[in-house]
Structure formats: C-alpha cells, structure tokens
Amino acid sequence: MSITVYVPNDSCAVAMGADQVAAAISEQARNRGLEIDIVRNGSRGLYWLEPMIEVATPAGRVAYGPVQKNDVEGLFEADFLNGGAHALHLGLTEEMDYFKRQQRLTFARVGITDPISLDDYIKHDGYRGLKNALAMNSADIVKHVTDSGLRGRGGAAFPTGIKWNTVLNTPADQKYIICNADEGDSGTFSDRMIMEGDPFVLVEGMTIAGLGVGATQGYIYLRVEYPHAEKMLNAAIAAAYEAGYLGDNILGSGHAFHLEVRIGAGAYVCGEETSLMESLEGKRGLVRFKPPLPAISGLFGKPTVVNNVISLASVPIILDKGGDYYRDFGMGRSRGTLPIQLSGNIKRPGLVESAFGLTLRELLYDFGGGSASGRPIRAVQVGGPLGSYMPESQFDTPLDYEAFSAIWAVLGHGGIVAFDDTVNIAEMARYSMEFCAIESCGKCTPCRIGSTRGTEVMDAIIKGDNLNKNIPLLRDLCDTLLNGSLCALGGMTPYPVLSALNHFPEDFGAQDKANAA
C-alpha cells in the first residue's frame, strides 16, 4: 500500500520552497522504487516550520520541518515514511503544543485535507451545513446565524445575522452575496489560508448565505495579489458545479446559486464594501455614501450581503452544529472563535484559531515565543494598517472587540504584527499617513488631502522641526480625518498615528524637548 506524504501547497510554504521539496520527494521515491502518494494540503499554520511535511502513519500524522530540498535524501535514509527519527522530526502534528492548544472550528480542515478534493471535503464533515440548510426555510437559516453571535470578521464586527436579515426582508427580483476577499491588511493572511487550504468551506458558506437571504448569484472579490487562491477557488467552484452543489438546482432542491471569482487590481480601498461594489460594477473604486446600506441597495442597486471570507467560512459549522454550539465559545459579546495571525518580528509566526479571550501576552509569548530577533517586543500593531500600535503595558488586554475599543484599539481581522525595540514608531506613523495617501480613493477631502498633509507634518516632526506647533497640528489633522472621512480608510488612519504618538512620545521628539527644557 502506498504511503501518503503531505507537502503544503499554501503560498507561504511555497515561498519557502515547498514545490522543490515535493519534486525532490517524488524523485527520491521513484529512484528507490517506493510507492508514495503526495497530497498538496493547506498549511497547518505553523509557519516557522514551513515547509512542514507530514507522513500518514498508523499512529497519526508525523511532521518534519522546516524541510528544504537538500534534506529530502536524508529523510528517506532516516525512513521518514515510517516516522523515523531525524533532526527535523517534530512528532505527531496533533500533539504539537502550538496546534493542540487551539480550537479550530473555521479552520477544522485546513492543512488536513486535499483542498480541491470534494470527496475529501465531504469525508471531513463538509457540506453537512448546506444539507441542514436545505431542509430549513430562509428565516431559520438566518436565525441560526443570528443565534451564533457571529460578527463580521473583516474588521467592523457587525452582527452577520442582522445584515442577512435585512437582505432577507428586502424584496427584490435579484439579490447578491459578495465575499470580500480583498484581504489587504498587512499582517493578515487567514483569508488566504482558507481560500488556499479549504476553498470548499467558503463555497459552502456562500451557498448557505444565498439560501438564507434568497440570493442566486455570488461573487468572490479576490485581490490580485493572491493568484494561488484564485486557482484553488476556481478548482473548487468547478468541482462543486460538477457535483451539483452549485448551479440552477442545488442537490435537486430547486434552489439556484451561482458563484464566480472576480479579481481586484491592487487598490486597498476596494476592501471597503461600497468601493468593492463599484469595482465589481467595473468602475473606479470610489467609496459610496451610506445610506443606502448595501443590504438594501448594493451591487447593481440590488440588496447585497457583503461578508468577509472568515465570516462566510464560519457559516457551514454554524449550520452543521447549530448557532448555540458556536455561541458557546468566546467571551462577552465576542462569540465563537477568531483566527489570529501572528507575524512581524516574532519567533513562531502563524495561525492561531481560538475562542475570543486570549490575551496579547499569551499570544506573543506562549504561542509566538517572543521576538524573532531575541530583543524585547516593544510594540504590536493589531488589526492591520488602520489598527493602533499597542505598548507592552497593554499586552494583558484580552482579544475581545469591546475590550479593544475601550482602550482605543482595533481587533479588526485578528492580525498581530510584532516589532522589537529597534523600531522607530514615528517612522511607522509616517508610513500610516503615506499609505493612506497612496491608497485614498480621493472622494472625500479629509482623506485625500489630509493624508498628504499628514505625511508632510510627520516629516517635519521626525526632523524635529517646531514640535510645539507640529504635534498639535498633527492631532488636529487626525481629528479631521477621524470625524470627517467618508470611510474607514481616512477615518481610521488616526488610530496608528495617534496611538503611536500617545504611547511612544519619546519617538516623536519628546526626549529632545525635555533635554532642551
């Protein structure tokens, strides 16, 4: 019987040489006359060990990593196909501490299955949620999602069930489901991991959303920087059509749902839902005024659900196990699990899915192992480029939407970027302004002009020019951006800038000022 070897096809593993490793394994096996079956799975999310290969043994899957192509011959010599000892031997994957301490609901299959095998998906509890949904009426589907307490995982944390309910109750001849897969936030990659590692779960989630609100057409708006995810999604969509899980008559139910991937073109602002819809309509991605809400008048003027990848990918398990099951995870008003992404200057970067409530300190040190450089972690930015910089004194904050907003921080999409003590936070604040200037859609003045003026003021501050005048000017400008911008791009750029100024004043010349005095 042939032995199954798993070599991740996740683009971050590929960026570390997984393709070359897979080719070397295949070549060695051929030369040695061994029959093996190589499965290109998703990543388990233990990225410092990528490429992390696994071998199926009677005791379970045994992991080795990080493997480079030159290690492959040695692995065969060490009989890795039977879990043999080797310097890169990591033991049973499921027993690894980093993995074992997680609660994987949305990511239940990622890294385990062959991402584009429908059989594998079904064998691992896939499409059970859809089957339950097909036996319910629309209102009950939406009720399950409402009961689960799921809130939009894209960052805004708006209750998903309420959004769906609005679309359900808005009569129209055509409704749409849009998956916002424009994951442009730095330090976030959970959407990419789902799309590359378990694309069917997103297809299933969107199909359930279609049944729930009465939409027959779905679009996945995917960023152009994710070509690998595009391939995987298209393969999954084709397989789902082929097997009758998509199309005019889903599993003979009489319900229709069609799905198409649309590719963005490198505009960060298109992650904002109204800008995204403009882009899907073939226009410049200018933000729209709200109201009307997209749920009432969205894509092509029709009622539209716009949800993030993780929100939609969490729907199948909610419909499979019930809203109550999902709601029992988490704390306060943050229910369920959050896939947290650790990156930046950190020893063990990766994906940690866990119920809300872990503290930053637990994530940075217990999971992350401290900084990669071995120096103290001075700051973290949570929630992407529009999230606050947080100092060590806030590391005991639990991951919870309300706990974060109480200290003027943003949990967002759950991305955590760590910086060691060599970082100049004023430079990072300048970068935030520059980024806003580059990515602003230009529709509203505070964002369009304010970001450019903000970059200039930050330049002056970094040079130490007239700080008594320029720092109040920066605060004043941030106030205008915060209160006067049309969308979150301009409206939230003050979060990294002001948090940097408030928590790390020493980088803004406060020291010089003290010395001068």
Add this chain to the structure above:
Amino acid sequence: MCFLHAYLKYAILRHPYSETKEQHSETNMTDLNGRQEAVRNAIASLKDKPGALLPILHSVQDTIGYIPADSIPDIARALNLSRAEVHGVISFYHYFRDTPPGKHTLHVCRAESCQAMGSKQLESHIKNRLGIDYHETTADGKFSLEPVYCLGLCARSPSLQIDDAVYGRVTEERFDAIVNELEASL
C-alpha cells in the same frame, strides 16, 4: 467660445490617446496585430458579463503585459463607455499599467510586517542592485520594480514576488542569487 475652442483643440492634442499612433509607429506589424487580436478576444469573450470592464482589462494585461492606449477606444465602444471612463479605471488601480513591463516584474512588499523584519534595508538593496526606483523598468528591459502592500506572506517576512513566484524570508544574498539566476536565463 473662441477660448473654449482653442482649449478643446489643445486638450485633444494633449490627450494621451492622440499620441498613440506616434508611440507605436516603431512597433512592427505582427506585434500590433497580436495586440489587437488579444484585445478583440478579451472584448468578445467577456463583454456580456455584468461589470465587464475589470475582467476585460485583466485579460488584456494578462495577454499583452500591459494595457496599450490604442486598445482603449475599442474597449470603451464595446461597453458603451467614454474613453475617459476607461482611462479613469485603468489609472485608478495600481495593478494596471499602460506601458510594457520588463521581462520580469518584481513586487516588493512594503507593509508593516515586512518592515518589522527589515524590508526597508532590503528595499534599498534591491533598488541599488537594479539601479531603478519603484514604477521603473531597467534600461535593458529586464526588470520592472513595483511596491506591493502585502502579499499575505507576513508569517515569513520580508517577502517578494517575481512574476508568479513568491519568496519568503528574503535576505540580500538570497535576492542576489535569485536575480543572478534570472539574468543568466535571459
């Protein structure tokens, strides 16, 4: 009225597409035919999709490498848009380009996670090594350099993408090795 007329004349003369003919006068006929065919195919196969403009522009850029100015009137006509609207969309999106790229396009991640892992130094090294800044192409036409705001490879920062291939944990030495290999193959 007279001023308006003069202005319009000026605007037409200054209009980017009015230079099209001159720009491509050196291009040989086969290239031109190939380009026109790619544009025609893109339009014919995609124009009936709802919101067809971005898919058409992607198809053109995927085939030709950029979106030639002389394709804009055809695209505009097919979608019942003005040329200005099509030009507006092309210029809005960072990914679309209106000039031919080098043989290889490098996308260097500038986002926070990569910065936390030293991407700024890597960035200057890359610019020095290639002798170009962002949005430029080397004089020999081998490399184009573009910034990107996150490749989603944050767990293995700093990262970059060259054509379709992605690289994590890029050091200056590793970058030089990759570029040397690419140069040797050209």
